[in-house]
Amino acid sequence: MGFYSTEINNPYIVDVGCGSNKIGNSKSVVGCDMFPSSDDIIQAAADDLPFESGSVDILFSAHCLEHMANPIKTLQEWCRVVGDDGVIWLVLPHRNRTFDSLRDLTAVEHLFDDLAENTPEEDMTHWEEFRAKVILSGHRLVPSEYIMPAQENKFTYFNSKRLIHHHVWTLGTFIDLVKALGLEVTYGIEQVPGREDSFSIIFKGVMHDSI
Ligand SMILES: [Zn+2]
Structure with a gap:
């Protein structure tokens, strides 16, 4: 593996859809979210980020992309901000280990x-x-406050808070998507340590021209 030098510049890290659980401390990671939980978090939609093209070294996002109705559009935006040299690091719910377990894979x-x-x-x-x-479904991981609005068929309640999981993946099917986009997978982690419902993937942000 590579040689680590303290003279290497610190990477510019952005946490997209960070909620109130931003990774790292406030100085080293820039958080952004549709619904900022504090003043130091930038208000932004995941598919419309206020960053210059190629300005982000590492775009981290945990449990965000499944809430996007148009994930490839979102991934295109993420590729734009990381440019040729950056990487995208995602943590996503694994279909088999979260409340999506009865659904078909996307x-x-x-x-x-x-x-x-x-x-x-x-x-x-x-x-x-x-x-x-x-x-x-009665799944043990469904938050109890979701039940009544769902019984009353309140789409707006879920959509306005971006609570819907539109799409469903495993590590394998997400790798299929990344490859179909012409992106290069660096690492895949089947189960995230300390977060058993999740897989993780790191890939380069250079997207094939034809996409
Ligand atoms: Zn869809």
């Missing part, structure tokens, strides 16, 4: 359709499946 083709159709974040395509197979 096909790569579906995500390209979402991109081609410019699917908006108000998309209801996956709402009924999420409502029936997740919230009302």
Whole structure:
């Protein structure tokens, strides 16, 4: 492995969709979120980031992309901000180990359709499946406050808070997506230490021109 020098500049790290659990301390990581939990977090949608192209060295995001109705559009934005030299490091829920366990995995083709159709974040395509197979499934990981709004079919409650898991992956199917985008996978971690519901993946942000 590489030689580590203290003379290497600190990377510029952004945590997208950080919620109130931003990685690192406030000086070394810039947090951004649709719903900032404190003044030092930038208010931004994950698919429209206020960073110059190529200005971010490491884009970290945990449990965010599954909430996006148009994930490839979001990944394109993330590739833009990390540019040729940066990396994207994601932690995502593993279908088999979270409350999505009764759902079908998302096909790569579906995500390209979402991109081609410019699917908006108000998309209801996956709402009924999420409502029936997740919230009302009785799964132990479903937050109790989700139950009544789901019983009352309140899409707006879930959509306004970006609570819906639109798409569902395992490490293997997410690698398929990354490769279909012409991106280079650096590491895949089947199960995140200390977070058993999650897998993790690190990939380079250089996207094939044709995407
Ligand atoms: Zn979709």
